[in-house]
Amino acid sequence: MRIRPQIADAVIAVALVCAAAVLGTESGSQGWSPLDAWGYALVVLGGLPLAVRVRAPLPLLLWSHLVFAVYVAGGYWPVVASFGPMLSLYTVASLCTLRTAVVCAFVMAGVWVYAGVVSPHGSMASVVTQAVVFPLVLIRFGALARRSAELARRLKREQADRARREVSAERGRIARELHDVVAHHMSVISVQAGLAGFVFESDPPTARAALATISGTSAEALEELRRMLQVLREAEDGAPAAPMPGLDRVAELAERIRAGGIPVTLRTVGTPRPLAPGVELCAYRVVQEALTNVLKHAGETRVEVQLGYGQHQLTVSVINEGGGDRREGAIQDRVRTGGGHGLIGMRERAKLYGGSISIGPRSRGGFAVTLTLPTSARAVPGEEDTTG
Template sequence: MRIHPLAVDGLTALAPTTVACLLGAEAATQGWPPLDAFGWTLVALTNLPLVLRGRAPVGVFLFVHGCWTLYVWLGHWPVVNSPAAMVALYTVAAARPTRITAVCAALLGGVWIYAGVHSDSDAMPSVVGQAIGYPLVIWRFGYAARRTAELTERLRAEQAERARREVAEERVRIARELHDVVAHHMAVINVQAGLARFVFDSDPRTAREALTTIGTTSGEALAELRRMLGLLRADGVAGADGGPDRGGPDGARGAAGEGGAVLEPAPGLDRLEEMVERVRAGGVPVDLTVRGEPRPLPSGVQLCVYRVVQEALTNVLKHAPGAHATVRLVYRAGEIEASVTDDGGAGERGKEVDPDRMPKPGGHGLIGMRERAKLYGGTIVVGPRREGGFGVHLTLPTSEQAARRKDAVTE
């Protein structure tokens, strides 16, 4: 339970007030005049304003020292109100800059020496030492408290900023995953739906095949959406976008979802052929070639390659009808290359590439490609080809050491 600052100041003011009352009652036994009604009033006026010390540190300090000076000038025992004066100085030191604190510390020392002189003290060297030593010690403790408060506030601000950045990054990750899952499958469904509508009366068999493809593709899309939503709901599962070995949509393998159910693994290179077949069913001829010796790769790297190839083929479906696409996967020592090229279609050869396929600030797919390549320390080249059509070329390091050495994205 958090205590209100005013309550804390009230409890703090209670301590010097209690000490002042006890010392005031013993003033006569120490050889000082007993306190009368006006003297007790000054004791109250010196100590009770400390309740407001948090709201107006300097104002309370000046008021306390004014009442204390008047109390000393009337010939009362100076020690009675000295605790209140020191608490007031500590408050200024903990809340105000060093320059203001120095002036207040000098004022406390001055009143202390004045009290010694006015009372004809026989131990003036001791009084002067106290007038110098007490303010310096209080100043040091107040300064330490102020620095601690400033560092704590800075830490809270940094934590809040870090939390905002993490939320923003999580939103980007979720948006990228939704785009990758939905865009590809919807492109296939859209093409097949158009085909089925076109041949529904003239070629029922082709229409049925198109509808079957639509059902299969929509089922796969729903399965991937369930997998991603399950990961987002799962307690303690973070996105793998922070690294290839962390959980989440970019790297989770058999993570537990709600109710302890085992989630489906994220798509990897073993499902590349399945994805290519789906695009072929959408009406785009695709050739898939694999060179080098296939080997196990981190799940995050596999998903990165899968999503980039998926997005590239989706762009062919959407923007280059009639084009012939080629997917090439090359395993090399310490890295893997993936490229997706198309010829632009028979009617597009020699013409300018569809501007919708070019990288632009508002596009999510190409932005997602660049972010994934950068995340895993790879390079990606996206753009039109000299011989016509469009190409995407991705190179990813397959080891953490190599990933740290690379961090470039080009177009």
């Protein structure tokens, strides 16, 4: 259980008063005047205010030294009432600037020398030494405490800033996932719904096939959203999350686009092999976004998706040959202006996994998206993206 600072200071003040009262009983044996009612009252007046030392360090320092001077003038043993002034100087050094602490050290040294002058016992050389050494030691320890407190506050701020950045990054990741899932599936559903409505009377089999595609696509969208929710819950309750889609499902993407009326060819170069889940998800989402853009903007065209498995990298290309449809220019306009959350998401994904991506029109017509990723899940700053 953590004790509140105010309660801790109150306990310290009471403990010091009790220790001083017990030590005061030895005054007679040390050759000093025994503590009477006035002496004990001064001990209490100098000790109990230490309970508020953090709230008012400077007033407390002045008060404790004033009470100490009156106590010494009464002929009592100075050691008994010395705890309050020393603790008050330490408090000032730990909470205030070094200049303020040095000024207060001179106050303490002056009162200490005064105690040596009015006291009938003790060596003046010893008193002066104590008046110099004690304040220096107290200032040193107070400065260390102040520095530690500043470092702790700075660390807390840095941790809060890091937490905010992590939350922002996680929100961005979730936004990208939602965009990729919803945009792709809704585009397919929109195209198929339009086709079903157009041929509903003239070609019932085609309409039924379009409705079946809509049903399957919507079910898959819901399943992917459920996976995302499981991933989000995993950090809270430790429940295992269902795997996110990977390259083994690119064929399903191609088939879905074919159902939308666009011929898609899927080619694999090299020997397919399992890759890090993050790399596979990144490649899958880029293919998904590229095919979604083809479906929405490219019009009548042919598309080739190529997966290249190299020794140390994966290369993914999505190329549409272009069909002269004026809607194809929409993608080019978005690339030139830097717009489109999907294009931004593709670039961010590539950078996250240390890869590079090229997005732009081809010299022979059409449009191409080429992604290159190292076959490692290590997220490092990637190469600069290229456009065009």
